[in-house]
Amino acid sequence: MDQVKSYAFDRFTDRDRQAEIRRLHTQATLLWDRELTVLTSLGLPSDQPVLDIGCGPGFIAGGLAAFNSAGSVTGLDTSLELLDIARTVVLPERPNLMVQPGNAYATGLPAAAFQFVYNRLIYQHLDEPSRALQEAHRVTRPGGTVCVMDVDDAWLTVHPTIPAFDTFTALACRAQAANGGDRHISRKLPGLMAAAGFHEVGVTAISVSSLEIGMAAFLDITTGFKAIQIDTEDAFALRDRVGAEVEAAEEQGPVFGMVGVFFVTGRA
Ligand SMILES: C[S@@+](CC[C@H](N)C(=O)[O-])C[C@H]1O[C@@H](n2cnc3c(N)ncnc32)[C@H](O)[C@@H]1O
Numbered sequence: 663m664d665q666v667k668s669y670a671f672d673r674f675t676d677r678d679r680q681a682e683i684r685r686l687h688t689q690a691t692l693l694w695d696r697e698l699t700v701l702t703s704l705g706l707p708s709d710q711p712v713l714d715i716g717c718g719p720g721f722i723a724g725g726l727a728a729f730n731s732a733g734s735v736t737g738l739d740t741s742l743e744l745l746d747i748a749r750t751v752v753l754p755e756r757p758n759l760m761v762q763p764g765n766a767y768a769t770g771l772p773a774a775a776f777q778f779v780y781n782r783l784i785y786q787h788l789d790e791p792s793r794a795l796q797e798a799h800r801v802t803r804p805g806g807t808v809c810v811m812d813v814d815d816a817w818l819t820v821h822p823t824i825p826a827f828d829t830f831t832a833l834a835c836r837a838q839a840a841n842g843g844d845r846h847i848s849r850k851l852p853g854l855m856a857a858a859g860f861h862e863v864g865v866t867a868i869s870v871s872s873l874e875i876g877m878a879a880f881l882d883i884t885t886g887f888k889a890i891q892i893d894t895e896d897a898f899a900l901r902d903r904v905g906a907e908v909e910a911a912e913e914q915g916p917v918f919g920m921v922g923v924f925f926v927t928g929r930a
Contacts, residue, residue, distance in 0.1 A: 669787040669843070669891075671718075671741045678890045683719060683747065685886040689783075690721035692875050692883075693923075697811075698729060700866055701780070704927050705807040709733045710777035713801060715766050715794075716784030720748025720759070726780065727759035736776075737761035738769055766794040769801055774930075777806045785812045785851065789842030795858035802930035808860065809927045814848035817869070817922025818884060822911060826903040827885075833897065834888035841891070848924035860928025871920040877908060880919040 674682060698706075706712070709732035714723040717737030727735040735758060739745050748761045764770055766781070766788060779798050788794050798808045815835055820827050835845045844850070855863045872880040881904065889901040911917045 669784075671744055674890055679743075682887060682890065685882055686719055687721055688879060689883045690725070692879060693870060694722075694725055696868060698725065700868065700925055701726075701809065702729070704809055704864075704866065704925060705778060706730070706780075706809075707733055707777050711736070711775060713738065713769075713771070713776040713779045715769070715779065715781045715798065716787075717748065717761060718744045720745075720752040720761055722780070722782055723748065723759055723761065724752040724756050727756040731758065733758065733777075735759045736771070738764040738766075738771075740765055767797055769797055771801045773800050774803045774806075775801055777803055779806070779808045781808070781810045781812075783812055785810050786838070786845060786847045787843045791844075791847065791850070792854050792858060795854055795860075799858055799860060799928075799930050804930055806930050807927055808855070808930060809925055810851055810855075811923065811925050812848050812851070813845070813921060813923060815845040816849065817867075817920070819921075820908075820917065820919045822915075822917065824904060824907045824911060824917070826900060826907045830885060830888065830897075830900045830904055833892055833900070834885075837888075837892045848922075848926065851924070851926040855926060855928040858928075860930060863926070863928045866925040866927075868923050868925075869920050870923055872918055877912070877917060877919060880921070881905060881908065884919070884921055 708730050712726055712730050712735045714737045717723040717739050720737050723735050723737035745761050753759055779802050785791050802808055838845055852863050885901050889897045908917055
């Protein structure tokens with residue numbers, strides 16, 4: 663299986679694994695009602711085969727399976743360890759969900775097999791997004807939908823300015839790029855989708871802010887994984903400084919954080 667450098671869960675330390683599973687769970691549940699509303703408006707079916715590429719521990723695949731109760735959901739991921747968590751935690755409650763190892767670039771799945779193909783927070787880690795889009799197109803039924811959900815750091819902001827947050831996010835952006843990832847993937851996806859042969863390419867953007875989820879959760883989902891990714895002791899110290907600077911700023915007045923989430927869709 664191709665090596666995944668930008669997100670390699672199997673190389674995290676034990677402590678980082680626990681923290682990352684918690685972060686993925688928070689990130690999956692905090693937004694789910696709004697996310698599901700967007701996904702149904704974009705064509706998520708309730709009685710057809712659905713594929714979740716880069717499903718990780720399966721929290722989202724489980725939500726897709728609950729909605730798509732008269733259909734089936736297949737979750738695919740390169741991380742055997744994350745798939746094990748999905749098998750242990752999510753699958754027992756969702757008989758219409760199955761998970762299997764596989765790579766976004768070459769899924770090994772049959773052509774034209776799925777009505778809806780979801781890709782959540784995986785494209786920012788792919789060094790060949792066009793190749794993955796071609797594969798997603800191949801496994802989607804003609805007329806079916808591929809949806810890529812991801813972020814773009816242009817829509818990541820905190821007010822008032824927290825210098826450690828800006829330094830930390832810039833460092834993380836460079837570290838992810840050095841590993842083949844791209845924190846500015848969302849702005850590129852519409853063009854990449856059109857080039858991969860999709861029709862009716864569209865973008866739906868929502869914002870997630872500290873007003874809805876609280877500043878602690880906002881900092882967790884926007885900085886948690888990045889310290890692991892930068893992978894130096896300094897990065898963890900810098901992340902702690904973000905928390906300290908936010909606390910100091912909150913003594914002067916409210917601190918607001920916002921991140922944009924983009925759903926880019928195309929019809930096969
Ligand atoms: C940030 S996690 C997101 C997990 C899940 N989609 C969610 O939103 O909770 C990114 C996931 O993409 C997976 N991944 C990265 N590159 C991949 C590839 N080339 N093929 C399949 N999965 C990949 C990682 O193993 C990881 O589970």
